[in-house]
Amino acid sequence: MNRVAAVITATMLLIATTGPARAQGASVEDSIAAYREMLADDNPAELWEIKGKAFWAKKRGPKNASLEACNLGLGPGVVKGAFAQLPRFFADSGRVQDLEMRLVSCMIDLQGLSRAEAEKNHFSTDNDASDIEALSAWIASESKGMPIALPQSHPKEKEAYAVGEQLxxxxxxxxxxxxxxxHSSSGTxxxxxxxxxxxxxAEAKAIFASWPAYRVSQGTVRTMENRITDCLRQQRMPMADxxxxxxxxxxxxxxxxxAGGQMAAPGLKR
Amino acid sequence: MNPIRKLSLVLAVIAVAGCAAPQVGSEASSLDARTAAALASSFTGAPPEWLQRLVQDDVQAQCSTARGRPSGDVAGAIVLSQQAALKYPDSGLMGDWKNGEKIAQSGVGLQFSDKPGTVPGGNCYACHQIAKAEIAHGTIGPSLLGYGKLRGQSEAIQKYTYGKIYNAQAYVPCSLMPRFGHKGILNEQQMKDLTALLLDPASPVNQ
Structure with missing residues (x-):
């Protein structure tokens, strides 16, 4: 997979650097857009979706249970449309949770795993695949075409937005x-x-709708937790928990x- | 005291100080306190010596509050304080443009993914067009192509250029550009080499 990723990345660079008017920013961006379009019908994330769907139904842990009774916000076991409304407040945990933290909660509560077991390999490496990346890809795909609609009625949901804006x-x-x-000016x-x-x-909609995403440069599906952790790394912040x-x-x-954007994840990214 | 508690305390003190300032309402200060609490709880796995990075200096705090657009008074105060903190080399401001080009290309340094001891680069091409041959340049900052050709190499221009690299906010308050000298990201020689990259008539920037 990594060799494939390297070849695709090289192709992308070639396309990006051999356009007819190569020093002009707009044509460079057009070339990158053309490359994305070329791959869009054939997103390798589909393999992760298949794996994630099977993993949802697989029994494991001390309680020998599947995740099929997990409540992602729309009721136990309801997957369709749930991702378009996450993160949201959950009364049982008393917290606003994103999809990944909700999955961890369900693994602990339903399957009896420890937190460490549930979070194991949360970001995959070359040697270890990630159950959470696969589950995220499948669950996100079950919200395709639906409007992004994070609830903002609970005080903790409002607080999360206000603090998020400050951060x-x-x-x-x-x-x-x-x-x-x-990320506060357009076209740079x-x-x-x-x-x-x-x-x-308009730009936030397109971006939020496209995570989790298959990352060509990394040969795997990456989640929003991974994306933000990497943004913070590039900001020279410490590694976030x-x-x-x-x-x-x-x-x-x-x-x-x-809000109101149309979910289209898993996306396809550089 | 463990480092997290220490950080909480530092952040709490900042939040309380915000409370005391007359222009900050109680709603805003309680939001600051909650933001500080979020920061204090979110990096428990990081090495203690990294946590200081989460604590803002005055300029960072002012620019955050102003969302990057400080009012006239705040803007003026930032420029004055940052001008006062500028430091120049004892002799000569122009280094070697060839080294400058390497520094401008290098984006490593000070990330938790870097090996300890990695010498940070300037990563100038991330945001600026510089030499014409490098087409993989960003556009957050202005193009610097022809920078020295347009401005000449007078002592005043050298001083301005070195100063801008050392601390961009001595000229543009809340600039998006890192304060490379002020924050100790680049050393004196590196900043001289970058000054030469921009000003040396032989540099590809000025061809």
């Missing part, structure tokens, strides 16, 4: 970076990568900004 603009670290450094790039303006609803409040609140901020 989005929080400059810190040796580079003075905040999320807003790269880092190197050749076009940056979405997440304060602009898996399922940390900072990540949840930033996800809520983005999701509420993206």
């Amino acid at each position: 989005f603009h929080y400059r810190a670290g040796p580079y003075d970076f905040a999320c807003s450094t790269c 790039r880092i190197r050749l990568q076009v940056l979405p303006n997440l304060t602009e609803p 898996y399922g940390s409040q900072v990540i949840t609140d930033l996800t809520v901020y983005m999701g509420v900004q993206a």
Whole structure:
């Protein structure tokens, strides 16, 4: 898979760098868009979806139970449309949870796993696949075409949005970076990568709708937790805990900004 | 005291200080306190020496509150304080543009994924067009192509250029550009080499 990823990445760079008017930004971006379109009908994330669906029904843990009774917010076992309304507040945990933290809760409560077991390999490596990446791909695909509609009625959901907005603009670290450094103006790039303006609803919709996503450069499906952890790494922040409040609140901020967008995950990314 | 508690305390003190400021309402300060609490609880697996990075200096806090657009008074105060903190080399501001090009290309340094001791680069191409040959350049910052050709190499221009790399906020308050000298990201020689990349008539920037 990694060799395939390398070849595709090289192809992408070739397309990006051999356009007819190569020094002009717009044509570079057009080439990248053309590359994405070329691959869009053939998203390798489908393999993760198949695996995730099987994993949902698989019995495991001390309680020898599947995840089929897991409540993702729309009632026990309801998967269709659930992802388009996450993160949300859950009364049983007393917390606002994203899909990944909800899955961890269900693995602990329904299957009897320890937190460490439930979170094991949450971000896959070359040697270890991730159950959570596969589950995320499948559960997200079950919300395709549905409007993004994170609930904002519970006080904790409102608080998550408000704190998320503060965190989005929080400059810190040796580079003075905040999320807003790269994601609050439209049409700019880092190197050749076009940056979405997440304060602009139209752009936030397209981005929020496309995670989790198959990442060509990494040869696997990556989740929003992974994406934000990596943004914070590039901001020169410390490594955030898996399922940390900072990540949840930033996800809520983005999701509420993206309200009304049409879910299209798993997406396909560089 | 363990580092997390210490950080909570530091962040709590900032939140309380915000409370005391007359322009901050109680709603805003309680939101600041909750934001500080979120930060204090979210990095428990990180090495203690990294947690200081979450604590804002005055300029970071002012620019965050202002969402990057400070009012006239705040903007003026930032420029004055950052101007006052500028430091120049004892002699010469122009280094070697060839090294400067390497520094401009390098995006490593100060990330938790970097090996300890990695020498940070400037990563200038991430945001700026610089030499014409490098087409994989970002557009967050202005194009610097022809920078020295347009401005010449006078001592005043050298000083301005070095100063801008050292601390962009001495000129543009709440600039998006890292304060490479002020925050100790790049050393003096690296900043001199970057100054040369922009100003040396032989540099590809000025061809």
